Amino acid sequence: MIQELSYIGIGSPHAEDWRRYGTELLGAMLAPDGPDGAVRLAVDDVDYRIAVHPASEDEFRYAGWGVANETDLHAFASHLESRGVTVHHGDAELLRERQVAGLVWFEDPWGLRHELSWGKAATPLSFRAGRTMRGGFVTGEQGLGHVVFQVPDIARADHFYVDVLGFRLSDRVTVGAGGADSTVDVRFYHVNGRHHSLALAELPGHVGFNHLMLEVEHMDDLGRLIDLLDEHDVEIVQSLGRHTNDLMTSVYIGSPSGLQIEYGFGGLAVDDLSWVARTYTRPSYWGHKRSAAAQAALPGIVKPLAAEAR
Incomplete structure (x- = not known):
């Protein structure tokens, strides 16, 4: 497992x-x-x-x-x-x-x-934040964070990641008419207490890496990152907002290498003994407005698939 x-x-x-x-x-x-x-x-x-x-x-x-x-x-x-x-x-x-x-x-x-x-190598008491922070990152039993992949066929991907690899569905977000006509079809999966360590978003004809999420222990460290963006000439890809499913308050920012970083605070934990998967028709309660550049570009490090691979 x-x-x-x-x-x-x-x-x-x-x-x-x-x-x-x-x-x-x-x-x-x-x-x-x-x-x-x-x-x-x-x-x-x-x-x-x-x-x-x-x-x-x-x-x-x-x-x-x-x-x-x-x-x-x-x-x-x-x-x-x-x-x-x-x-x-x-x-x-x-x-x-x-x-x-x-x-x-x-x-x-x-x-x-x-x-x-x-057996990944670890050194106790070794971590020192690279900038002034009130706390650290939420890891431990929840691991690094979460990753989101773009896949061409969500049903086939769900079969592989759930039936073969054992990921457990937390919930899904569908925006649009539903079924094949949905404009957004995303599924979220957990392997531990973190609401999701993996999400899969359907993008027909393409495959790739959308974003990595890092969660901090204190809201102040999220706010401080936002203050530092201009100094580092980094764009906001999606504005500060709060997700409906995992309750994460976060901002999405660009990186030097195509993928986005979601930087968040306050993510929900799940318990398999009581958790019930839901369907949401809005990804966020508020915020997470995409920039004009983000709306015009493919999300993350994404490439088109050859016809035979789709």
């Missing part, structure tokens, strides 16, 4: 810009570079959770999902193979790079890479 979103990796020609963006704006701590020069960021005592690899173009590289231990990793790998998923076992070099004790990886139906690991 997947326990958390453990880490993520992207590639970018602007990897170096993340040294200042990740620390002085987001408040993460700069960790030692990866072997390929990747800029690494920590948001808690796990030695790093975000890696930005040097690359010729912006690209999603991998999402790392944590399992409890070695036994669970072997059992999950066997389960995936029994469902027809091609599983690759990480070699010693990859384990050193990711700083984990064990790892396997595979791809979803559209080529998004996922890594399962256990």
